[in-house]
Amino acid sequence: xxxxxxxxxGAAVLLxxxxxxxxxxxxxxxxxxEIAKIAxxxxxxxxxxxxxxxxxxxxxxxxRHPLSRVNPSLISETFQKExxxxxxxxxxxxxxxxxxxxxxSGLAGxxxxxxxxxxxxxxxxxALVNAARxxxxxxxxYDLPAKNGSVWGWAGKFxxxxxxxxxxxxxxxxxxxxxxxxxxxPGEFQRGFEQLVGYLVHR
Amino acid sequence: xxxxxxxxMVIALLIMASPQFIAASPPQPTGFWASLRAYDVRVAYxxxxxxxxxAFFQGAYGRDQHYLGPGGDDAxxxxxxxxxxxxxxxxxxxxxxxxxxxxxxxxxxxxxxKWQPSNYQAMIWIG
Numbered sequence: 001x002x003x004x005x006x007x008x009x010g011a012a013v014l015l016x017x018x019x020x021x022x023x024x025x026x027x028x029x030x031x032x033x034e035i036a037k038i039a040x041x042x043x044x045x046x047x048x049x050x051x052x053x054x055x056x057x058x059x060x061x062x063x064r065h066p067l068s069r070v071n072p073s074l075i076s077e078t079f080q081k082e083x084x085x086x087x088x089x090x091x092x093x094x095x096x097x098x099x100x101x102x103x104x105s106g107l108a109g110x111x112x113x114x115x116x117x118x119x120x121x122x123x124x125x126x127a128l129v130n131a132a133r134x135x136x137x138x139x140x141x142y143d144l145p146a147k148n149g150s151v152w153g154w155a156g157k158f159x160x161x162x163x164x165x166x167x168x169x170x171x172x173x174x175x176x177x178x179x180x181x182x183x184x185x186p187g188e189f190q191r192g193f194e195q196l197v198g199y200l201v202h203r
Numbered sequence: 204x205x206x207x208x209x210x211x212m213v214i215a216l217l218i219m220a221s222p223q224f225i226a227a228s229p230p231q232p233t234g235f236w237a238s239l240r241a242y243d244v245r246v247a248y249x250x251x252x253x254x255x256x257x258a259f260f261q262g263a264y265g266r267d268q269h270y271l272g273p274g275g276d277d278a279x280x281x282x283x284x285x286x287x288x289x290x291x292x293x294x295x296x297x298x299x300x301x302x303x304x305x306x307x308x309x310x311x312x313x314x315x316x317k318w319q320p321s322n323y324q325a326m327i328w329i330g
Contacts (some may be wrong), residue, residue, distance in 0.1 A: 037237050066249045066252065066254075071250070104310065105308060109254065164305070164306050177242070183253060
C-alpha cells in the first residue's frame with residue numbers, strides 16, 4: 001500500500017512539472033506568411049556554416065535593424081527628402097543569422113520591410129542603391145541582372161569601419177523591400193553571400 | 204492681531220513654496236549601483252550598412268567593465284578596441300558595452316565564451 005502511494009505521489013509530481021512546463025512554454029516566432037515566403041530558409045545557408053538565427057518583427061525606432069530612424073546615414077538627407085514621409089512607414093521583420101564557417105564568425109542579416117505599395121518599396125530601394133553607390137567605402141558592385149523573375153535587385157561590397165567586408169543586397173518584390181547584409185572578415189563570406197542572393201532574387 | 208498672524212502665515216507659505224526652499228530639502232535616494240552581468244550579446248546598432256555588436260545590461264550608466272571568460276580582462280587586450288577597460292558604452296542610457304569584432308567576436312565560434320553574455324560584468328546604475 002505504501003509503495004502504491006509513493007508511486008502515485010511521484011507520478012502526480014511528474015505530471016504537474018510537465019503541465020507547468022507545457023503551460024509556460026513560449027510558442028516559437030511565426031513570421032507573417034508573405035514575409036516568411038521571402039525570408040531566407042535554414043536549408044539555404046552554405047554547407048559547413050553553423051547558423052544561429054534570431055528573428056522577429058521590429059519597429060522604425062529599433063536600432064537593431066539597418067533601415068531604422070536611428071541609422072540616418074543609411075540614406076542621405078537628400079534622398080530622404082526625395083522619398084517623402086513614408087520612408088519609415090513599414091511593417092518590418094528582422095532575421096539575424098550569426099554565422100561560423102569553421103574559421104570566422106559574422107552576421108548574415110536578412111531584413112524585410114513591407115510598404116503600402118510596390119511604388120513605395122521601389123522608391124526606397126532605388127534611393128538605397130543610389131546612396132550606396134555614392135558611399136566612399138563601396139569598392140565592388142556585383143554583376144547582378146537588374147531583374148530576376150519578380151525581384152529587382154542590386155548588390156555591392158563595402159569596406160567596414162573595423163576593416164572587414166560588408167556585402168549588401170537590396171531587392172524589391174511588390175510592396176516588399178528585401179535587404180541582405182553579410183558582415184565578416186575580408187573575403188570569408190563572399191561565396192555564401194552570393195549563394196544567398198541567388199535564392200533571394202528568385203523569390 | 205488676527206491680521207498679523209494671517210500675514211505671517213502667508214509669508215511662511217510663500218517661503219516654503221519657493222524653489223530655494225524645495226532645493227534645500229535632502230535629496231531622495233532613487234537608485235543604487237550594482238555589479239551585474241550582461242543578459243545578451245547581439246547587434247546593437249548600425250552605421251550605414253555596417254552592424255556593430257554589444258553586450259546588453261539591465262540598468263544605466265555602465266562602467267568598470269570586466270571579462271569573466273578564459274584569460275579574464277587580459278585576454279581582451281588583443282582586440283581591435285584594446286583592453287576591455289577602454290571599450291565604449293553606447294545607448295541612450297549607456298547600458299550597452301560595445302564589443303569589438305577584430306581579434307574578438309570574429310575569431311570566436313558561436314556559443315564560445317566571447318559570445319556568452321554572462322562573461323561580461325560591469326557596475327550598473329539601477330534606478
